[in-house]
Amino acid sequence: MMLEVRDLEVWYGESQAVRGGGGVSFQVAKGDLVAIIGANGAGNSSSLRALMGLEAFALFPLLAQRRAQPGRTLSGGEQQMLAIAHALMARPRLLLLDKVSLGLMPSMVAQTFATIRDLHRQGVTILLVEQNTRMALGVATRAYVLETAAIALQGTAAELAANPQVRRAYLGG
Ligand SMILES: Nc1ncnc2c1ncn2[C@@H]1O[C@H](COP(=O)(O)OP(=O)(O)OP(=O)(O)O)[C@@H](O)[C@H]1O
Ligand SMILES: [Mg+2]
Numbered sequence: 001m002m003l004e005v006r007d008l009e010v011w012y013g014e015s016q017a018v019r020g021g022g023g024v025s026f027q028v029a030k031g032d033l034v035a036i037i038g039a040n041g042a043g044n045s046s047s048l049r050a051l052m053g054l055e056a057f058a059l060f061p062l063l064a065q066r067r068a069q070p071g072r073t074l075s076g077g078e079q080q081m082l083a084i085a086h087a088l089m090a091r092p093r094l095l096l097l098d099k100v101s102l103g104l105m106p107s108m109v110a111q112t113f114a115t116i117r118d119l120h121r122q123g124v125t126i127l128l129v130e131q132n133t134r135m136a137l138g139v140a141t142r143a144y145v146l147e148t149a150a151i152a153l154q155g156t157a158a159e160l161a162a163n164p165q166v167r168r169a170y171l172g173g
Contacts, residue, residue: 002094002125003028003051010046018043018050026144026154028094028127033120035136035157036129037170038146044129047146048096051127056093077108084115088124095119097128101135113139133170137161145170 006025010018018024024047028034036044074082080100087095097116101109109132117139120126130136137143140157145166153160160166167173 001027002030002032003127005047005051008047008050010043010050012046017046024146028125030125031120031123033116033126033128033139033141035140035143036127036146037131037133037136037143037160037166038152040131042146044146045098048098048127048129051096075108077104077111080104080108080112081115084119088119093125095124095126097126097130099129099131101130101132109135133166137166137171 004027008018008024009016024043026034026036036047038044084095084097084100100116101112104112113135116126116128120139128136128140137157137160143155143157143160145153145160153163153166155163161171
């Protein structure tokens with residue numbers, strides 16, 4: 001197992017962002033492409049940021065959430081590709097991606113996910129937090145649904161894509 005997270009808790013002062021006690025646990029095997037999907041504010045980014053704090057820090061480059069970038073001549077999609085390329089230069093054992101398709105136009109979303117799929121096929125292990133559930137489940141081997149700061153569902157990407165709850169809440173029926 002490349003990464004095993006058990007009962008993760010994240011607190012911001014008095015307020016608990018990610019709940020433990022049987023709450024947030026997940027695993028990423030070598031060669032996996034694991035997707036974490038879930039509602040806004042469910043604690044996705046907090047979970048990834050907590051992993052960044054591990055001793056294996058340099059091995060877990062978290063892609064920037066969208067932020068102002070100097071390369072203004074690049075489109076949002078091009079900037080994301082560049083960010084992925086930069087992250088890969090560190091030869092990460094595990095690539096952490098946080099909402100890489102956020103705000104991109106549909107053609108760039110497709111291109112970004114094609115890149116992620118290629119990287120996975122080339123053997124890169126990936127943990128992906130994504131708001132685009134359909135695309136995420138399309139590329140992932142396994143997935144977790146994070147709801148109100150705890151893992152609510154898990155399974156293979158195909159199982160979750162067929163799950164009525166997931167279909168209703170995240171795939172528009
Ligand atoms: N720096 C912070 N200080 C205090 N509370 C925070 C901080 N960052 C996040 N939170 C709170 O923790 C909870 C989880 O936030 P987090 O950013 O992890 O959610 P998320 O699932 O990534 O959401 P989003 O869909 O917006 O990306 C939220 O209630 C949020 O308001
Ligand atoms: Mg987030």
